[in-house]
Amino acid sequence: MSSQTLLSAEQLSRRFGLQTAVQSVSFSVVQGEVLGFLGPNGAGKSTTMKMLTGNLAPDSGKVIINGIDLLADPKAAKRHIGYLPENPPLYRELTVREFLTFCARLHGLSNKLIQPAVDNVIERCGLQTMQRRLIGQLSKGYQQRCGIAQAIIHQPDVVILDEPTSGLDPIQIQQIRQLIRDIAHQHSVILSTHILPEVEMLCDRVQIMHQGQLVFSDTLQALQSQRQHAALKVAFRSPPSVTALANLPGIINVETINTQQFRLHFSPEQDPTDTLLHTAVAENWQLTQLTPEQDSLEQLFTQLVSNETEGAAA
Amino acid sequence: MWLVARLECYRLFMSPLAWVLLALVQLLLAYLFLTHIDYFSQVQGQIAAIPGAPGVTELIVAPLLSNMAIVLLLVTPFITMRSFAEERRNESLPLLMTAPLSVAQIVIGKYLGLLGFFVLLLLLLMLMPLSMLLGSPIDIYQLAAGFIGLLLLLSSMIAIGIFMSSLTAQPVIAAVSSFCLLFLLWIIDWAGQSDSAGSNVFSWLSLISHFEPLLRGEMFSADIIYYLLVSTAFLLMTIRRLDSLRVAS
Numbered sequence: 001m002s003s004q005t006l007l008s009a010e011q012l013s014r015r016f017g018l019q020t021a022v023q024s025v026s027f028s029v030v031q032g033e034v035l036g037f038l039g040p041n042g043a044g045k046s047t048t049m050k051m052l053t054g055n056l057a058p059d060s061g062k063v064i065i066n067g068i069d070l071l072a073d074p075k076a077a078k079r080h081i082g083y084l085p086e087n088p089p090l091y092r093e094l095t096v097r098e099f100l101t102f103c104a105r106l107h108g109l110s111n112k113l114i115q116p117a118v119d120n121v122i123e124r125c126g127l128q129t130m131q132r133r134l135i136g137q138l139s140k141g142y143q144q145r146c147g148i149a150q151a152i153i154h155q156p157d158v159v160i161l162d163e164p165t166s167g168l169d170p171i172q173i174q175q176i177r178q179l180i181r182d183i184a185h186q187h188s189v190i191l192s193t194h195i196l197p198e199v200e201m202l203c204d205r206v207q208i209m210h211q212g213q214l215v216f217s218d219t220l221q222a223l224q225s226q227r228q229h230a231a232l233k234v235a236f237r238s239p240p241s242v243t244a245l246a247n248l249p250g251i252i253n254v255e256t257i258n259t260q261q262f263r264l265h266f267s268p269e270q271d272p273t274d275t276l277l278h279t280a281v282a283e284n285w286q287l288t289q290l291t292p293e294q295d296s297l298e299q300l301f302t303q304l305v306s307n308e309t310e311g312a313a314a
Numbered sequence: 315m316w317l318v319a320r321l322e323c324y325r326l327f328m329s330p331l332a333w334v335l336l337a338l339v340q341l342l343l344a345y346l347f348l349t350h351i352d353y354f355s356q357v358q359g360q361i362a363a364i365p366g367a368p369g370v371t372e373l374i375v376a377p378l379l380s381n382m383a384i385v386l387l388l389v390t391p392f393i394t395m396r397s398f399a400e401e402r403r404n405e406s407l408p409l410l411m412t413a414p415l416s417v418a419q420i421v422i423g424k425y426l427g428l429l430g431f432f433v434l435l436l437l438l439l440m441l442m443p444l445s446m447l448l449g450s451p452i453d454i455y456q457l458a459a460g461f462i463g464l465l466l467l468l469s470s471m472i473a474i475g476i477f478m479s480s481l482t483a484q485p486v487i488a489a490v491s492s493f494c495l496l497f498l499l500w501i502i503d504w505a506g507q508s509d510s511a512g513s514n515v516f517s518w519l520s521l522i523s524h525f526e527p528l529l530r531g532e533m534f535s536a537d538i539i540y541y542l543l544v545s546t547a548f549l550l551m552t553i554r555r556l557d558s559l560r561v562a563s
């Protein structure tokens with residue numbers, strides 16, 4: 001696979017009044033890659049995406065799309081991006097087909113190519129049954145699909161999706177994720193989310209933003225190895241004493257949830273699951289639950305942020 | 315650019331507002347048209363004896379066009395309020411901003427789309443005075459001058475409305491503020507009627523004072539340039555405003 005850089009941002013900064021929304025953020029996306037932007041609400045994800053698509057002018061920094069400077073030649077650069085903002089930009093009084101036809105024209109597709117392109121995205125986004133309906137009457141999930149269809153109709157090199165699954169029900173989320181996976185076969189995708197599992201399911205590379213700064217940028221594997229503390233949630237019908245659990249090899253800390261449930265923290269190098277099982281059977285503790293727990297996103301953030309400050313101090 | 319214009323016009327016709335306005339404006343002016351005809355038929359006998367008395371065109375067409383100007387003043391803010399305020403409220407502006415279009419193309423596209431709608435409305439309205447051709451000859455040239463005057467007046471009013479619409483994300487505020495500005499530019503002429511030194515300036519600023527000569531069938535390049543200047547100035551201000559939306563915090 002050729003790894004041509006399709007989009008690169010250099011030292012992007014943006015302030016709103018006194019508040020710094022994004023501070024010298026640099027990154028790049030290569031062809032065929034899915035880049036996940038992860039961060040809590042207000043971390044600057046949407047602001048960054050608006051700057052990447054020319055909807056917001058950065059205070060300083062540069063965006064290069066397919067070798068074209070977005071700020072110097074916006075018209076040429078914008079041909080290579082498709083963008084779905086947080087709220088899909090739709091004209092509610094048009095039908096799905098009318099809207100997509102308009103979008104195809106807007107992106108400068110020639111008359112001959114418009115109908116095939118519209119048919120193609122309608123099929124890819126599963127909108128066949130809805131194509132004659134008014135957008136205003138569609139459910140949120142279908143509106144979201146319409147928004148995605150609009151972003152990919154002109155076959156852009158980079159598709160930028162801002163929280164594509166927010167506000168949808170679980171089934172719709174599944175469908176949209178499937179759709180994004182399909183899109184990733186043909187386009188490079190940048191997507192933002194505050195849901196960690198979503199990134200794990202979809203992305204090749206992860207960038208974590210916190211308070212306008214990139215605190216982490218690496219592959220998904222690296223992210224998983226970053227999560228140092230691991231825990232097991234266990235429950236027993238006839239629970240042993242806390243000391244008995246704490247004496248098991250590898251256990252760092254035992255947290256008592258209630259009389260029967262415990263959370264066992266252990267260091268990742270020494271997984272105590274096997275020992276725990278053997279001991280539980282031997283001692284007849286009657287194990288009823290054994291759930292591996294990973295750090296929540298919040299813990300991960302605090303950890304990454306504290307790592308960052310420690311790194312800076314050292 | 316033409317695409318944005320086409321979409322704007324098409325979306326207008328998708329909404330009931332455009333149809334309702336077309337119908338009501340037509341109805342209102344048809345009624346006024348009838349009153350003018352009625353009045354004319356009453357005084358016809360008396361003025362027939364006076365040599366050089368005003369004819370059909372002066373007594374029916376000119377007042378009707380003047381009425382049209384006032385009705386259009388009331389109506390334009392309701393149509394132009396949608397252009398940018400609604401897009402911003404629905405957050406659909408990123409669609410146009412992400413597309414390979416310049417801001418100028420978006421603004422001029424919207425302007426042309428709205429102008430297209432009003433030209434259609436104007437043509438429908440023109441059928442009324444033209445229908446008089448069935449019964450009596452009228453001064454076609456005076457009518458044409460009036461038509462051009464209305465067109466220029468509309469062009470300025472749309473540009474002002476679009477600018478006001480780009481200032482706010484609330485369509486209603488856009489409508490009210492553009493109505494106020496238009497009305498102010500309309501009545502500023504009254505200040506120009508007084509004899510004080512600066513009054514000419516006010517009179518020159520007024521939208522209506524440049525329309526009246528055209529209504530009489532007199533085309534001055536100064537009047538035409540005034541309307542073109544107003545339209546261009548407000549469109550340029552809209553472009554600046556949208557540009558600054560990306561920069562402002």
